[in-house]
Amino acid sequence: MLQNIPLYDICSLSDINQDDILISSFAPYLDTHKNLFATHRHTFYHLVLFTAGAGTHTIDFESFVVKPGQIYFMIPGQVHSWGFEGVTDGYIINFSTSFIQSFLLQHGYLDNFSFFSGNLADAVINLPAETYAAIKPLFENILTEVTNPGTSAADMIRLLMLQIFIRVNRVTAISAVNNNSSYNQTLLKNFKNLIEHHYTDIRLPKDYAAMLYITPNHLNAVCKDMMGIPAGEMIRNRVMLEAKRMLTNPQLSISEISLKLNFSDNSYFTKFFKKLEDTTPEEFRKKLLYDHGKQQL
Incomplete structure (x- = not known):
């Protein structure tokens, strides 16, 4: 019998019954979730920063070459699969709209970022070396808050995530200003x-x-x-x-x-x-x- 393309929520990928946020180094995440290599969909926002690896990943039927220093963003509902070659590593963050929105007064804040528009031309970004060097420690700091949480750890994670979004947005915004009114x-x-x-x-x-x-x-x-x-x-x-x-x-x-x-x-x-x-x-x-x-x- 033909099986439906799987639709995953954060809770189904987490072993701690968390439905708002899942953060991990990428290699162990892949090892735990080998089923995610096959075509699937998400109910959540999803981003990955590659620090090592090769091969491809596919979003909404368009294939992209994996490169260290590449970051990609996905919105709920998009169709996705991976075809990696060799050892692939980096960082992954899966989060719900409510995880960020609960921290902000401005409704629809994520809409300010072109990489969360669902437009693939904006969603897969090969970062300049200086931007990659600036945001990689932010991902490490997020992992630290997950593995060794301090006071208000969830809010610190939100702040670090917003720094990532803003720094990446500055790269894409400069490109937009240079090319369009x-x-x-x-x-x-x-x-x-x-x-x-x-x-x-x-x-x-x-x-x-x-x-x-x-x-x-x-x-x-x-x-x-x-x-x-x-x-x-x-x-x-x-x-x-x-x-x-x-x-x-x-x-x-x-x-x-x-x-x-x-x-x-x-x-x-x-x-x-x-x-x-x-x-x-x-x-x-x-x-x-x-x-x-x-x-x-």
Whole structure:
């Protein structure tokens, strides 16, 4: 029988019944959770800093080469697998939204960081040497708070995590300032947020442009300038990503996925999928589950 792609919460990965935070050196974490090499999903935020290793890791069906000094960030719901070569080590932090939010007055604080947007171009970062040298001790200090907690250890962990986020964000923010105007950057971010909330029910760029109080031509120009693709393609790509995620669940029929994504009928959904992916949803699912079965062997 085909098995569903696993969905893990923090509690299922921790032996101390902790559902808000899990912090570890990466090598022992891998040794304990060998099942995580195969395709799986998270209900939590997840970040890893590699200090050693090679091979690949895959996020939302896009593969990345593992490099020491690389940090990656994932948000809940993304599909993930690992294909490491040799000894891989570093640091891992899994945390819930509430773990950080309980410490902050500003709601949605994590949305300020582009690497928590779900956009893979922002989520996998090869750190400059000076930034890597600055944040590696922060991870070590977090581990110290876990293994030998002092007074207000949880708050110290939160402070150290925020330092990591801010230091990494400074690297990505400098790149953004150097390449784009702040106005267009904000406009693109708002467009992405609108897509995230409306991709199942709003498909036309002109409708998003109206919500942003700009013309469709302006929106298209910004997307082409900053992303290299038109606005309509950004919308279609988000629909396609969700279709792929849903196809990891064999208990959902193609018709059910088509309905959830608001297609008028199954035939239209299949044509849409094949045009973008050059394969049918059924063929994509068959290959995905076959690859997942090989990973488990």
